[in-house]
Amino acid sequence: xxxxxxxxxxxxxxxxxxxxxxxxxxxxxxxxxxxxxxxxxxxxxxxxxxxxxxxxxxxxxxxxxxxxxxxxxxxxxxxxxxxxxxxxxxxxxxxxxxxxxxxxxxxxxxxxxxxxxxxxxxxxxxxxxxxxxxxxxxxxxxxxxxxxxxxxxxxxxxxxxxxxxxxxxxxxxxxxxxxxxxxxxxxxxxxxxxxxxxxxxxxxxxxxxxxxxxxxxxxxxxxxxxxxxxxxxxxxxxxxxxxxxxxxxxxxxxxxxxxxxxxxxxxxxxxxxxxxxxxxxxxxxxxxxxxxxxxxxxxxxxxxxxxxxxxxxxx
Numbered sequence: 001x002x003x004x005x006x007x008x009x010x011x012x013x014x015x016x017x018x019x020x021x022x023x024x025x026x027x028x029x030x031x032x033x034x035x036x037x038x039x040x041x042x043x044x045x046x047x048x049x050x051x052x053x054x055x056x057x058x059x060x061x062x063x064x065x066x067x068x069x070x071x072x073x074x075x076x077x078x079x080x081x082x083x084x085x086x087x088x089x090x091x092x093x094x095x096x097x098x099x100x101x102x103x104x105x106x107x108x109x110x111x112x113x114x115x116x117x118x119x120x121x122x123x124x125x126x127x128x129x130x131x132x133x134x135x136x137x138x139x140x141x142x143x144x145x146x147x148x149x150x151x152x153x154x155x156x157x158x159x160x161x162x163x164x165x166x167x168x169x170x171x172x173x174x175x176x177x178x179x180x181x182x183x184x185x186x187x188x189x190x191x192x193x194x195x196x197x198x199x200x201x202x203x204x205x206x207x208x209x210x211x212x213x214x215x216x217x218x219x220x221x222x223x224x225x226x227x228x229x230x231x232x233x234x235x236x237x238x239x240x241x242x243x244x245x246x247x248x249x250x251x252x253x254x255x256x257x258x259x260x261x262x263x264x265x266x267x268x269x270x271x272x273x274x275x276x277x278x279x280x281x282x283x284x285x286x287x288x289x290x291x292x293x294x295x296x297x298x299x300x301x302x303x304x305x306x307x308x309x310x311x312x313x314x315x
Contacts, residue, residue, distance in 0.1 A: 001060060001182070002217040002304070005046050015098050017045055018090075019064045022219055025090045026067050028060055043141075046101050046210075046218065048052075050166050050182050050268040051305060057182075069281035080129060086151040088149040099139045100185055100218040101164065106283040107212060108260060108269040109132040109160075109189060111202060111219035113275025114136040114248045115249055120278040122186035129259050132202045134189075138212035147210045148292065153194035155290040155310065156276045158276035159229065159242050161299040162187040162263050163253050164218055172261040181268060183220040186298050187273045188213040189222055190233075193282045193289070214271070223302065230301040232277060237294055244277030246300075 001225070002020040006012075018025045032039055039061045042155050049056040067089070074080040081089065111130035112118055118125055127161060137195035140146065148155045166182025196205035224230070227246060251259070256272060281288045290296070290310045298306045 001057075001061065001064060001220045001223070002213075003046060003049070003100065003220065004171050004213070005100050005102060007098060008096045009094065009096055009269070012096065012098065015045070015102060017043065017049065021064070023052060023092050024071075025092060025095055025229055027088055027090070030085070030088045031067050032063045034088060035070070036063055039063075039177045045197045046255060047269045050164070053268070054168060059201070069190070079084040079117070087278060092175040095154070096141070096232060097143065097216040099143045101214070101244040101269055101271060102139065103136060104271045107136065107138070107188060107273070108270065109134055109273045110251070110275040113250050114242055115250060116246065116248050116278035117276060117280075120283045124209070124251060129256055131260065132206065134203075134207045134212045134240055137209050139206045140210045140213050142213065142216040142306050142308065144213070144308060145210065145315050146188075146190055146213060146290075146296070146308045148290065148310055149206070150190065150313045152194055153289070154193035154202070154282070154287075156191045156193050157234060157236065157241070157290065157298075158189035158191060158280055158294045159232050159300070160187045160189050160273045160276050161246055161300055161303075162214065162228065162271050162273045163227070163297050165255075165257075165266045165272070166221075166268050168265065168267050169257075170261050172257055174254045174258045175177045178221070180257055181221045181253065182268065182298075183218045184214055184290065184303055185218050186300050186303055188296060188298055188306060188308060189273055189276060213306055215304075215306055217304045219303050230303070231299075232301075233299045234279065235279070235297040236288075236290070236298060240250050241281070242279030244279070246274075248277055249274065262301070
């Protein structure tokens with residue numbers, strides 16, 4: 001499934017939980033009330049769904065199958081929309097995506113985790129994962145603006161695969177790690193390079209408001225057989241900048257979950273952004289940084305497309 005958090009156009013404060021299917025968004029709550037009236041399980045948000053564990057995903061799958069079956073039985077789009085109660089089914093263009101998770105407990109990020117990214121900057125291969133964090137206030141959704149702060153002139157993009165935790169765990173064994181992955185999404189680890197270099201640590205430069213575009217989908221783990229073999233690409237204004245594969249990761253998802261869980265208890269809804277491949281603007285010759293009006297488009301195989309544009313901070 002491709003789970004989404006969304007809202008009606010222009011109503012970002014009224015977030016809803018849905019499933020995206022071929023250009024349609026099914027409202028899980030409203031569809032459950034109509035198609036599964038005897039169903040006792042009902043959640044309103046993605047965080048609740050993940051916290052419910054297998055029961056949550058089974059509920060979402062059951063509701064989705066009921067709606068899809070009904071859709072197959074109806075001849076056309078007009079007939080379908082006319083025959084359904086309001087607020088169950090929407091064309092994608094009628095809604096705004098929100099970040100799949102709007103209040104994750106943790107946003108854990110990994111630095112220097114691609115061989116080609118280390119090679120392009122002549123950096124040593126890390127002997128263990130480099131960990132930093134972003135804060136929830138950095139989250140933004142696809143199609144929303146990334147705001148360039150007035151205190152940076154070196155804004156950069158980083159395409160990343162993010163894994164979403166679906167089960168509580170501490171000291172997780174590597175072979176058990178897949179059981180703790182609810183699914184995957186895309187993150188753009190936006191970075192103020194001049195601040196990053198000046199601070200000599202990474203948190204401040206990477207956690208300004210809007211510096212963590214996320215989404216548009218949370219693709220459940222069962223949809224992706226091998227997350228370590230997905231192409232990952234980023235375009236800026238139509239020019240391909242990053243073109244790599246998650247096979248280039250130095251530390252695998254399993255290893256990262258084991259390593260991180262030795263320190264903190266991982267909880268449902270936690271996000272781990274797993275690093276970026278070669279091709280960031282800072283490493284072009286000469287460096288090319290983002291300017292207002294630039295459009296970043298990130299695509300990861302089997303997951304989708306995350307697109308954002310740059311605006312300047314208002315004075």
